[in-house]
Amino acid sequence: MPASSIGTTAAFIQQRNLVDQVADYLTQAIIGQRFAPGERLSEVQLARDLGVSRAPVREAARLLESRGLLVSQPRRGFFVRALDARELADIFDLRLCLERHAMEQLAGSCPSEALAALRRQVEVLCEASGSGDESRRIEEDLAFHRLLIASAGNRRLLRTFDDLAHELRLCITLITKTHEAPDSIAESHHLLLDALASGDAPLCREAIDYHIGVAKDYVVRGISENC
Amino acid sequence: MPASSIGTTAAFIQQRNLVDQVADYLTQAIIGQRFAPGERLSEVQLARDLGVSRAPVREAARLLESRGLLVSQPRRGFFVRALDARELADIFDLRLCLERHAMEQLAGSCPSEALAALRRQVEVLCEASGSGDESRRIEEDLAFHRLLIASAGNRRLLRTFDDLAHELRLCITLITKTHEAPDSIAESHHLLLDALASGDAPLCREAIDYHIGVAKDYVVRGISENC
DNA sequence: CGATTGACGACTGTCGACAGCTTGAGCAGT
DNA sequence: ACTGCTCAAGCTGTCGACAGTCGTCAATCG
Incomplete structure (x- = not known):
């Protein structure tokens, strides 16, 4: 996956399972430090940016949570994992x-x-x-x-x-x-x-x-x- | 610090969360062998049985998948983990x-x-x-x-x-x-x-x-x- | 001037609906 | 009787919407 295509967000979401694509996007964005550690991620805003609904965004975020790249707080949403x-x-x-x-x-x-x-x-x-x-x-x-x-x-x-x-x-x-x-x-x-x-x-x-x-x-x- | 008070209180409060309740139900059902190993679980049917919508069922199922109690196949749904x-x-x-x-x-x-x-x-x-x-x-x-x-x-x-x-x-x-x-x-x-x-x-x-x-x-x- | 409270805005948790895919039954042909 | 095809039913993936909750900030009170 070329790093350049990540910039054009909406075009990037075109091919497979939406959940996996969103998960890949989020993973690359976190690894590439395009989100600051500890930053809060809004489901609605991510969904808007990627041109999808909240359902796949939410599911992808849960996936990344199980992988330790995100942490969630009930009723507050997801935050980028900050490692000490x-x-x-x-x-x-x-x-x-x-x-x-x-x-x-x-x-x-x-x-x-x-x-x-x-x-x-x-x-x-x-x-x-x-x-x-x-x-x-x-x-x-x-x-x-x-x-x-x-x-x-x-x-x-x-x-x-x-x-x-x-x-x-x-x-x-x-x-x-x-x-x-x-x-x-x-x-x-x-x-x-x-x-x-x-x-x-x-x-x-x-x-x-x-x-x-x-x-x-x-x-x-x-x-x-x-x- | 009595471990019981804090633990039970927090657990009780979070229990209002539908996802956790469905996850608990599914966990107990699998552990108690009320679902056969390898059995397919329908999201809609579970939602109907539990009186909730598919969203919390789906999320709980993903949680149990990450815990190894369920496995999922794309476009086919969730199956009870069968251990050999x-x-x-x-x-x-x-x-x-x-x-x-x-x-x-x-x-x-x-x-x-x-x-x-x-x-x-x-x-x-x-x-x-x-x-x-x-x-x-x-x-x-x-x-x-x-x-x-x-x-x-x-x-x-x-x-x-x-x-x-x-x-x-x-x-x-x-x-x-x-x-x-x-x-x-x-x-x-x-x-x-x-x-x-x-x-x-x-x-x-x-x-x-x-x-x-x-x-x-x-x-x-x-x-x-x-x- | 600091603490408190209440309204506002944003967001998550949850819901019902629709489209496309998968599956299995039933039918036709051999 | 057996194989291949068609089609209907059910299911998942995805969507938009609504209600309740949380953080924010300004207005109010001590």
Whole structure:
């Protein structure tokens, strides 16, 4: 979805399920910081702007609420999620919890196809990292970690990660706006591959702990400096 | 601060909300097996039966979908979630992931008040277990594990557990309908307390692994025999 | 001058209605 | 008897409208 089309709001709503389109629009607008954190969103105004009725707007907003991008107050409406340092730390702690579980499970039995797929994704990520397109780098990074979780074979775990990924995408994007990400991030995924290949569970745990720890420090420090 | 006053008052006031009432009704109906697994639910018919319009029914159904009690297909509507053995195993695997994380974290630093609160909850659970009220026993059991997660201090982790708890409640209730739960279950929570009190991380991990493993075996075996 | 109250405006919660899609029954043809 | 088609009924997706509620701000009172 080209970022330019978001500006022409009414034209953008033309193709699929209205709810999904509105949800995509809202997601992009929040990620792109076109709504300020904590800002109140009016259903009627959004509906007017997008040229649809309130029903799909309301339903899309509930969807984003379940994804943690919006919060609602009864009879007051929806507000853009404002993340403080503590919530951010909680998000990365949960992320560590999920990925550590996947890593430890894969340490025991990681199918060679899964490892190969992860290796390919790291290559894609490194290439995206060199392209200078920050948004693409973030997506490929998330895609790698999603693949890691998916390789563990637990669909419910994957669903939980996908839920969390929306919040991750939000805070990572916000930070990247003001802080350059170090180039070493993409490369550091090789350490995860090495740990998986070794089949050593404690090493896998150590690798993912370090990896997520670095990312967490990077984001939490960025937030603390900004606000 | 008496937890009862604030909790019940707020709940009572928000209960005026039609969406929440419909959600409660649907939840109880699904848990109580008044809808068959996989059964299609018609928005119009539910609205007629409950004497409300489709809007709150639709919104409540989306809420239950996000909780994993319903699934939706575009232009086809909502269906009662039917759990197979694999999904059940996935649910308990995720539960282990979350609780293991909380236990390992608490092993390092478990405030004495938190440990005391957990101890009290185990007593409540044992008493409920002896009362013969299966529904109450399940709720007190879930309450203990919720308290365990909450003690770790990560709100995002707690939210994830709360989401999962609806699915847990569903499958545990279904199993309990046909299979008597062994009395030892309530008592076995003491092992978790002992592990926490010891402050030994590997012991904590071992304790929760065993505890969730027993519960998982109990439920998965029940499902396999039933279907 | 500060606190209180009451009216105004905006918004959410809820409702009934309509169009297009899905489904299943019934009919025609083989 | 079986397969394919038609069509009617029911359903979801979406819409516009109304009523009750909340925040705001000015007028009033201590």
